[in-house]
Amino acid sequence: MADALARLAPYRAVLASRMRSQRSYRANFALDLVGAVLVGLMEFTEIWVLFHAVEGIGGFTFTQMLLVFGIADLAFSLADLVVGHCDALPTYVRAGTLDVFFLRPQPVLLQLVTSDISLRRLARATVGLAALAAGLVLNDIAWDVRSVSLLAIALGCGFVMFASLFVTAAGLQFFLVNGAEMTNAFVYGGRYAATQPASVWPRVVAVVFGFLFPMAFAAYLPVTALLEMPGAPWLPSWLGWCAPLAAAWSVTLALLCWRWGVRHYQGAGG
């Protein structure tokens, strides 16, 4: 136990210093918080407006959608809070920070993940949390072990899947020139896909975000299982219980990409 704590000490020391420094710029921090909430609200408004125009989408009513959006958005915001800075890898490379990570006796990826934390993204998470809370109240959910564990699985695995998506993006950016453009398509496209019912996805999207980057497992499938809904053609609702498998696949893919990327690292020049 003491040994494990000692091994975590380096990461704790860095993270603590990052939080201190963010709080020391109070005005900036407050503005960032407000900005983050506004972005979250905008994304939510988009869905609200959509449902104002139509009765339901993909067999989902607005209140049911609240659950999908809430789970996906909350999981994404938390993943963004913890590992979101990883997809800014080129910035780390240019600044030489990545080279410095190689000179320290900790795994490079763990150092990258713990090198920063954006507390303002906590505010972003409140939008997802509010949507989720509303969804849980407005839908008719039988509160038992089954539903609670489904919800916990969905949030936990969603977090892991989004975090993996960020790491995958970071790994790919080692050798994609202007890789951010492309990886953003997956990271933010993935987030967007996860907040929509998978039953309306075209087939290509269903393959990419259903299985390759299994975003359907982050919120849509667990919600169909939770509400005992039928699911989509390729994605039956019982798959909602398989979110841990999807999460494990995401992690594997992310670590492979990262490893591959590090081996192809060309250095920061100079």
Added chain:
Amino acid sequence: MIIETTGLTREFRVREGLRRRTVRAVDELSLAVTAGESVGYIGANGAGKSTTIKMLVGILVPTAGEVRTCGLRPVQDRRDLARRVGVVFGQRSQLWWDLPVGESFEILATIHGLRDGEARARSAELVELLEIGDYLATPVRQVSLGQRMRAEVAAALLHRPELLILDEPTIGLDVLSKQRLREFLVTQRREHGTTLLLTTHDMGDIERLCDRVLVVDHGRLAYDGSLDGLARTVGARRVLVVDLAAPAADLVGLPDATHIRSEGGGLRQHLAFDAESTTAARLLFAVSERAEVRDLSIEEPEIEDVVRSIYAASR
């Protein structure tokens, strides 16, 4: 051997418009450095110095060849190696720009798993030797370049590495800061037996700090030996500068000497001579037979010129 490479090679794929080209930054480099040595690793920009260093510490994976640093394989054993090597990159920072210098040291001590007492003692020692005390509480972004470099060196030495690698440590420093840093490094090496490997464009660094020079050119080793030997190899000449009592015609045709240039209409003349075939005294005698000498000085070979002629010769 603290550093040993055999046939070490690294290629980069670079884009040129639509085409891709492979560039060999380090080309079958074989070198060995014994523990306790102090080695200057010099070469033009793009000669492969930084690439070599990055392979020595496990940042870059070699395309081919073998490399051992402290007896370890840098890529596979990177984390063990990190505990035994200290690296200072002159153009990037180990410190956190928004934290006070001292706080950066504390975090680094934790990162290297130093015990509290040990960390405090070592940090205090380095702060005193490198004269960091005055700005220990100042955020890194507010200290001068010279101050920051001293802090970087302290940061790289906190965990008492047996090998210290410095990539352009004196770049941009003023004379005094350079001087202090060099003195510290000499002491550090004498007292702890730390092996030094440094790249630099400043020949003063090499003269003061290194007893061995490696010259790299186009990724290949062009010279390995002492600094004096380097000057001898390329036949670098000393230059006698004479101030004459009255303007005179260019002093050409002197034995074993070449007239380089004249200033002030022939009042001051530069004469190059080969130290192995004649002496300054003999040359001065030859000059005074033709003109009255009022003052003189002797310029030693510029090491930068020496290195330049090595490049020219190996091309």
